[in-house]
Amino acid sequence: MTLDPRQMGQSKADLAETLRALRKRASRTQVWLARRCNMSQTKLSNVETGRVTPSLVDVELILKVLDAPPELVAEVTALARLAHTEWQGKRASWRRGLEKRQAELASLEAEATTLRYFLPAMVTALLATPEYIRASLGHSPVDISKTVARKLERQAVLYDITKRFTFLLTEQAVRWTVLPHAAMAVQIDRLISISHLPNVRIGIMPLGEVTGRGPMNTFTVYDQRLATVETFTGRIVFQDPRDIAEHLEVFGLYEGHALFGEEARERLGEWATACHS
DSSP, X not given: OOOOHHXXXXXXXXXXXXXXXXXXXXXOOHHHHHHHTTSOHHHHHHHHHTSSOOOHHHHHHHHHHTTOOHHHHHHHHHHHHHHTEEEEEHXXXXXXXXXXXXXHHHHHHHHOSEEEEEESSSOOXXXXXXXXXXXXXXXXXXXXXXXXXXXXXXXXXXGOTTSEEEXXXXXXXXXOOSSOHXXXXXXXXXXXXXXXXXXXXXXXXXXXXXXXXOOOOOEEEETTTEEEEEOSSEEEEEOSHXXXXXXXXXXXXXXXXXXOHHHHHHHHHHHXXXXXX
C-alpha cells in the first residue's frame, strides 16, 4: 500500500469497515471477538464504527484471532499504520491562515517535555532571528506579518526549564544563505547564544562526517507520542509507535555524529566569521 495523502483521511473509515467485514465473514459476534482479544465489546464496537482508531497491536491481535491469511494481514496492517498518519497540505494551511499553524505548533510544544528537531536544510523558527523568519516565508502567497509574530512568540518556550530541547543541524542548514552575509552571521551568533541555555542542546553536523545514512528530510519528535515530517508541499504527522520509534532511532544515529557544547560553538563561530570574509 502506497502512502497517498488523499488516502489518509479515508483510511480510518476503511480500516473500521475492513475489520467489521472480516469478523462477519468469519461468522463471529463482537462479544466473541472482544473476549478473545481481551478488550471490551464497547471498544470493539467503537473500532468497527470508526469512533476509535485501534493500535497496531490491537489490529494484529484481531487478525490473528480471526485467522486472516498472510496477504490480508499485510494489507490491513498497512491500512492501520496509515490510519495513524495524517497529511497536512501547505495549500490548506495557506487558506486557513499560516498563523493558525503556529497555534497548533505552540500547543504541541506546550504539551511535550522532550523535543527533538532534526534540521538538514534550514534553521527552525525557534532558533531564528526575525530577519531569517521573514526571509524563509518569502515564498508564501499570503500576508506573513501575523505568522512572523507568532513564530517569535513561540520562542519563549525555550526558556521553560521543565522542557528539554535537542536541535541537530547540518552544516548546510546553518550556512544556507537565506539572508545577506552580515545577517547570516547574526543568525549563527544566535545559535551560539541559545546553546548556552541549560535545557537546550544544539548539535551540528559538519560536512565530511561519515554517517552512513543521508539526511532525507526535516522532522520533529515530541516526547515518544508524535513525529512530524516536513516536505515542500506539506507535512506528515505520525502517531503510530513504530513510526515514532524509527524516527527516534534515526535521530540517535545523527546525534552520535554531532558536535555539541564548546566544540559546536567553536565551529559555529568559525562559520559566522566566514560570513564577513
